[in-house]
Amino acid sequence: MRYEIRLAGIGGQGVILAGLVLAEAGVFERHYVVHTQNYGPEARGGTSISEVMFSDAEIDYPKTLGLDILLALNQDACAKNLPDMKPEGLVIIDSDLVEKVPWGKVVSVPFSRRAREKLKNQKVTNMLALGTLVPFCPWVSSRSLRKAISKRMPPGTIQLNLSALQEGLKLARRLKSSLKFDEIEGATEV
Amino acid sequence: MRYEIRLAGIGGQGVILAGLVLAEAGVFERHYVVHTQNYGPEARGGTSISEVMFSDAEIDYPKTLGLDILLALNQDACAKNLPDMKPEGLVIIDSDLVEKVPWGKVVSVPFSRRAREKLKNQKVTNMLALGTLVPFCPWVSSRSLRKAISKRMPPGTIQLNLSALQEGLKLARRLKSSLKFDEIEGATEV
Numbered sequence: 001m002r003y004e005i006r007l008a009g010i011g012g013q014g015v016i017l018a019g020l021v022l023a024e025a026g027v028f029e030r031h032y033v034v035h036t037q038n039y040g041p042e043a044r045g046g047t048s049i050s051e052v053m054f055s056d057a058e059i060d061y062p063k064t065l066g067l068d069i070l071l072a073l074n075q076d077a078c079a080k081n082l083p084d085m086k087p088e089g090l091v092i093i094d095s096d097l098v099e100k101v102p103w104g105k106v107v108s109v110p111f112s113r114r115a116r117e118k119l120k121n122q123k124v125t126n127m128l129a130l131g132t133l134v135p136f137c138p139w140v141s142s143r144s145l146r147k148a149i150s151k152r153m154p155p156g157t158i159q160l161n162l163s164a165l166q167e168g169l170k171l172a173r174r175l176k177s178s179l180k181f182d183e184i185e186g187a188t189e190v
Numbered sequence: 191m192r193y194e195i196r197l198a199g200i201g202g203q204g205v206i207l208a209g210l211v212l213a214e215a216g217v218f219e220r221h222y223v224v225h226t227q228n229y230g231p232e233a234r235g236g237t238s239i240s241e242v243m244f245s246d247a248e249i250d251y252p253k254t255l256g257l258d259i260l261l262a263l264n265q266d267a268c269a270k271n272l273p274d275m276k277p278e279g280l281v282i283i284d285s286d287l288v289e290k291v292p293w294g295k296v297v298s299v300p301f302s303r304r305a306r307e308k309l310k311n312q313k314v315t316n317m318l319a320l321g322t323l324v325p326f327c328p329w330v331s332s333r334s335l336r337k338a339i340s341k342r343m344p345p346g347t348i349q350l351n352l353s354a355l356q357e358g359l360k361l362a363r364r365l366k367s368s369l370k371f372d373e374i375e376g377a378t379e380v
């Protein structure tokens with residue numbers, strides 16, 4: 001059993017730190033975890049990718065077999081990574097930054113706008129986005145994510161990051177309860 | 191051309207953060223970089239491994255082909271990872287925490303003791319250890335490591351981390367100038 005999540009955005013959106021928190025949350029869940037960041041020379045301002053694999057056994061092959069979840073923070077990050085999806089995988093996008101996606105199962109949340117409006121800080125977009133994973137990903141709980149945030153984030157920012165996580169979780173829960181994936185096509189907004 | 195560095199220690203020694211800084215320094219050098227962390231359920235207190243690969247072309251195969259440098263912060267981390275070395279690879283160890291190593295090219299530096307004594311803070315052992323890489327690794331400079339530390343570390347701790355890097359660099363430079371690897375056997379202390 002293996003579960004793969006890829007976070008993709010542009011440099012500066014906090015994708016790598018979000019991956020680190022997700023990976024460490026997986027450790028708290030007692031999974032085997034491999035976390036990989038791939039930087040091209042285009043990383044400065046270009047696409048930034050952070051991938052987290054959970055497994056109940058040691059992971060021998062750290063290359064993608066197929067993504068269960070792609071969390072895409074901008075259009076380019078989304079387009080580039082769709083080819084690596086599992087057929088039944090879920091794409092979660094920032095509805096303000098990603099336009100229509102040629103994929104069946106899409107959840108669309110205005111991450112960065114909500115971070116700006118509700119948390120008054122766009123920097124925590126990454127933690128808000130992590131929160132939206134929780135209702136859709138059986139391998140990680142909000143409890144272990146909170147634990148990982150408390151461990152990994154600079155002390156002065158922990159509360160803000162926890163609030164962002166909670167906001168994302170709330171939005172995604174509301175969305176999930178109203179979704180039937182076999183009925184929708186393309187993106188759905190909260 | 192590909193260059194592989196593995197950092198290995200126990201949970202809490204800051205191996206993952208050191209890997210992150212090393213990876214981002216590589217980006218500043220305009221390399222392609224893949225950074226992988228592998229956590230087993232033993233990660234809590236057990237061996238923690240962070241691996242950084244530099245290349246001048248895109249990295250298709252993110253699994254170790256052979257380590258150019260193994261930086262081992264404790265005995266177990268050293269023993270477990272020797273089988274993955276390139277024959278001509280270099281092992282850098284904490285001389286207080288790793289005993290004799292069955293390897294030809296070994297550099298031995300009392301990382302944690304120096305961090306405690308010179309920096310008055312054992313937490314920066316990881317950055318001091320990173321500093322010791324520099325004279326032996328042609329793929330990364332102290333300049334780009336300083337840049338990565340300034341970018342990634344919490345603001346209040348940057349100066350301390352930079353000082354630790356500098357101390358490691360100084361120790362390793364002194365050591366390198368007195369070493370001839372074909373003449374030594376086993377560990378050599380600063």
